[in-house]
Amino acid sequence: MVDAARHPNITVKSYTEVKRVEGFIGNFKVLVEEKPRYVNMDRCNGCGACSPVCPIEIPNEFEEGIAPRKAIYIPHAQAVPLRYVIDEEACIHCYKCVDACGKLDAIDFSQQPRQEWLDVGSILVATGFDNFDPSVIKEYGFGRYANVITAMELERINNSAGPTAGRIMRPSDSKFPNKISFIQCVGSRDERYNLYCSGFCCMYTIKNAVQWKQTYPDADITIFYMDIRTPSKGYEEFYRRAREMGIRFIQGRPSIITEDPKTGNLFIQAEDVGLGRTIELESEMVILSTAAIPRVDTDAMGSVLNISRSPDGFFMEYHPKLRPVDSPTDGVFLCGAAQSPKDIPASVAQGSAAASRAARILNADEWEIEPIVAMVWEDRCISAQGKKCGICATKCPYGAILVETGKAAMVTAAKCHGCGGCVAECPHNAITQKHFTDAQVISQLHALLRHEPEKKVLAFMCHWCSYGGADNAGTSHFEYPASQRGLRVMCSARMDSDFIFEAFRLGAGVVLVSGCHPQDCHYITGQRVGAERFEKLTKRLVDMGISPQRFRVEWISAAEGAKYAQVIREMDQTLRQIDPQALKEEIERTRPELERRVRRLPEIPDVALALELAKATS
Amino acid sequence: MQHTDNTPHSFKDEVMAEPGGELLQRCYSCGTCVSMCLVNQTCPDYNPRRTMRMVMLDMREETFRNPTIWHCSACDLCHPHCPQGIHISDLMRAIKNVALRAGYESPLPSAKVDEHKCSGCDICEKACPYGALSLAAKTIDGKERKISQVDRSLCMACGICAAACPLSAITVEDYSNEKVAAQIQAGHWLKKAKSGDPKVLVFNCSWNLRAEADRDAMSELPANVRVVNVPCSGRIDPTFVLTALQAGVARVLVAGCQPGECHYKQGTRIAQGRMHTLNHMFEQMGMDAQRVQFVQIGTEDRGRLPATILDLVAELKSSTVAVA
Known part of the structure; x- marks a missing residue:
């Protein structure tokens, strides 16, 4: 950290919060707010004369509350930058520190929060993790029994620079627990709490036990475990050494x-x-290896950076195997325990990887993106005609669409990932997605349903999961x-209601729409955009007289081949159980209403041509 | 091809298809349920984790032949602690149901109804925490009568019904009225009651002492304290208390489990009601209401019961107590 602070190309902004992030890969604008520390950074030299004279003592967060700290303090001995800060909530304004500071005159109570915009090419998120509070597990008695402590507390008690100067003592009577x-x-x-394995607790517990045993060979040490997980280099050998000790x-x-x-x-x-x-085992002290949990501010940080969380609550990576360092937003990278619990070697590896991923952007004049981005037909957008709309912007998981009344909606191509949610949701068909235009999808539909459509199971599949x-x-x-x-689009968000109406109009027997499970969605919230639409659509189709068993929504992951096959088998079975004559009648009966629903499709550029071609070749 | 039909293929599937058996495969053998369970204090072979493994490995006959599968009384101390959210007592019930269908029967003792004494009043049915008792028509001495019947597969032999029956028509094998009386009397303890230090009679439920040290302490109490073990505090018929007091016992202490931790679901709550009524009755009779006391010992109350008894003994010693 000291090296980083001294590096000519690195600026460390401590006690500073990221408030807003705008722009896109290579061109971010970041609003940061530096909080007032009431100590002038340029004048303070970290001499520490102020702290001893401060009369206030409150629990020291760094020492897990075991030791006190003053209202004017440094977070810990190795803090970078080594500059004091005043805890405004604890300070009583006695100004003793001002006297102690003397000629340096570094204390300045007039400081205010300071905001500034930074131009940034890429962003790395390394916000770390929090420790699980074990007092909620009543049966372990943390908080009720004095001698039940957390591993983090042990680290402090065990530390020669810690509150006990490295002398190990248990809380109830300050005796050495053997x-x-x-x-x-x-x-x-x-x-009940966290389903995942925190990953590094096995190793730090063995480390603590070995350290203890080395210093006190007579100590009686027991480790209760379910599985000891030693998946990295040298770990299993270390575990064996602990047993042999x-x-x-x-x-x-x-x-x-x-x-x-x-x-x-x-x-x-x-x-x-x-x-x-x-067995019942008597112990003089119990140390709990608590879970690593997502930081409390993960949600707030996620909404500032426009990145999402996995079901476990940590930040979600772009792809768990192939892009584990990238976030779903281009130009934002994840390192360390912010993405999932990690030990030191893994955090260093991911940090290095994230830095090199970020450097690629900083060193490039141009950046290639997928060509499947959304595009607005400005003449069709009602926002350009002065009407209020903006539905597309609300559906975009990436904030890539800017809508100002009086102007056509504007897509920032660099931010668009091509889920197609905006395209399907636009009530005026004013947006299209390159390579997945309405005309292209409708052409495919007509081709797939050309012969005996009433005997077909038409399956819409999202590219990443159900396909x-x-x-x-x-x-x-x-x-x-x-x-x-099968008909593939990028995301279930792209599966326009019009496509489904058109499929039924053409007489499709049964229709499946399938996409990712909510937590797996490649486009953050794309699945949700689709799911909400299908929920309404299911009711609407029934109202129109289409038998409910003819339309099905399923979430199928890329690993669920068996489920995909099962769903198709069931749908085929359903179709066979419907009386062909009744089905024919239902198709005929519902056709006028369906025709009314899709009557405006030909207005969309190229769709009329696609329909004409489809007719000509049928 | 994958299996497409949903009919059970194996013993494991059969158990999982049973209500309560669904979560079987979540078990990762951490042993939390085993160490939380109090049954293995009296039956060391009882191990729900091992039973679940046996089911997962399709060891059908061995599971059924294992008498311990019947021991779970659904106290549900384990369930809130299971890190995988498995409702172990439901799972044990599922195994029992499959065993019953296969023709196996619970080898545990159960309550027995004396058909000649039973009047069909139905009080036992309401008291039973397991729904093991119900009225059924039967021809007794040539007359058709409705009498109480015990479902052996459900009965856990807690004895709550035996204490509730106004006609003493129900008995529980090892804890019949006679056997409880014999425990109290052993060594002519009651006869000696009228002389020496004031006597304390403790009725203790079998499940409220988790700590080994506490169980040891209970056998090292002074001679003027007699501990009588019963399956459940709900087994205590108020008559037991009255008889003991009449015989010259100074204090009766009834110890049950903490509410919510009762081994037989609601035994401790029923006992609380009964002892409360006795206190009330004593008060109305102008007696010292505290002649019978009821304590509820929680699973975390290490040392509490022996300490309570010793405190009571000390208190009696320092004060003059009227003995009826």
Whole structure:
């Protein structure tokens, strides 16, 4: 950190918050607000004369609240920059620090928050993680039993620069605990709290145990675990070393801890799974290895940066295997535990990868994007005619569309990822998506339904998930009926109601719309745009007299080949169970209403031509 | 091709198709349920985790032949602690149901109704936490009568019904009225009651002492304290209390589980009601209402019950107590 602060090309802005981000890859504008620290950065030399005279003492966050800090303080000894800051909420304005500062005259109570816009080429998010609060797990008694502490508290007690100067003592009576236990997976791998594995707790627990055992060879140390996870280089060897040192590993998740009120000792109940029997183990201190959880401000940060979260709450990567460092927004990259819990080597690796990904942008004059972006026909956009609309902008997951009444909607091509949600949602058909134009999709529809449409299962598939699922069904040899006709678009958001009306108008037997599961959507919220539309559409189709079993919505991931095949089989079965004569009658009966629904399609550029060609070749 | 029909193929599938069996495969063998469970204090072979593994490995006959599958009383101490949200007692119920269909029966003792004494008043049916009792028409001594019947597959032998029955028509094998009386009397304890230190009789439920140290402490109490173990505080018939007091016992202490932790779902709540009524009755009779006391011991209350008893003994020693 010191090296970074000294680097001529690096500016460190500490105590500064990102307020707004505008622009796009290579051309971001970032509004930052530097909070007042009431200490002049240029004058303060970090001598520390002010802190001892401050009369205020409050819990020190860095020391996990075990030790106090003053109202004028540095967060920790290695803080960069080494400049003091005044905690305005705690300060009583006695001005003793001002006297102590003397000639340096660094203390300045007149400071105000300072905002500034920065020109930025790319953004790296390295906001880290929070620690799970184990007091919600009542059975472990954290907060009730003095000698149940967290691993982070142990780190501070164990640290020679920490509040106990490295002398290990337990909270209840300041005695040295010789018999200690560690409990793993506290709040991790637990559906009540966090389903995921926090990943690095096994290794830091073994580290703490080994360190302890090296200093105090007589110590009696037990680690309760469910699975010890040692997937990186040298980790398993380290685990073996810990066992050989005499650290006791018990496979079994403790169910309850009780305290002897007289001694403050703790009794842990767990099944030793290897033994197949319940054991009760007395310990003088218990250390909980708590889960790593997303930072509290992840949501706020995500909405500023326009990046989304995975189901576990951490920031979501563009692609879990192929682009693990990129966020869904081009030019924004993720490093370390902000993306998922990580240990130090993995954080360093991802940080380095993110830096090099970001450097590619900084060193490029031009940036290639996918050609499938949205485009507005300005003459068709009602916003240009002075009417209020802006539906397209609300549906865009990337904030790529700017709508000002009086002007046609404007797509920032560099921000558009080509989901097509805006295209399908525009009530005036004023937007199109290159390579997935209405004319192109309608041509495909007509071709697919040219012969015996009433015997076909027409399946709309999104490129990233359900098309992958269909592909997976093929490569895995999961059979499904040949009546299936697939039509690929980029996202379920692109599946326009008009396409479905047109398919039924042409007499399609059954229609499937399929896309990603909500959490897997490649376009952040594209799936949701589609899902909302299909919910309304399902009701509308029934109102129009179309049997409900003829339209189906399914979310199928790229790994769910079996599900894709199953859905198609079921739909084919459904179609076979409908009486052909009744189906024919239903198609005829609903056609006038469907025709009314799609009557404006030919107004869309090229669609009339596509329809004419389709007619000519049929 | 994938399997497309939904008919169960294996023992595991059969259990999972049963209500409550759905989440079986979530189990990752952490053992939380095993160490939370109190059954293995008395039955060390009882291990719900191992039972679930046996089901997952389709060990059908071995599972059924294992008598411990019947022991779960659905106290649900384990369920809130399971990190995978498996409702273990529902799962055990599912296994029991499959076993019952296969013709296996619970080997556990159950309540027994004396058909000649039973009047068909239906009080037991309302008291039973498991719905194991119901009225059925039966010809007794040539007359058709409605009498209470026990469903052996549901009965956990807690004895709540036996204490509730106004005609003493129900008995629970190891804890019949006679056997409880014998426990109290053993070594002519009651006869000695009138002399020496004031006597304390403790009725203790079998499930409220989690800590080994507490169980040890209960057997090391002074001679003027007699501990009588019952399956559940709900087994305590108020008559037991009255008889003991009449025989010269100074204090009766009834110890049950904390509400919500009762091994037999609602036994502790029923006992609380009964003891409360006794307190009230004593008050009206001008007696010391505290001659019978009820305590509810929680799973985290390490050392509380032995301490409570010793406090009571000390209190009696320091004050003169009228003995009826």
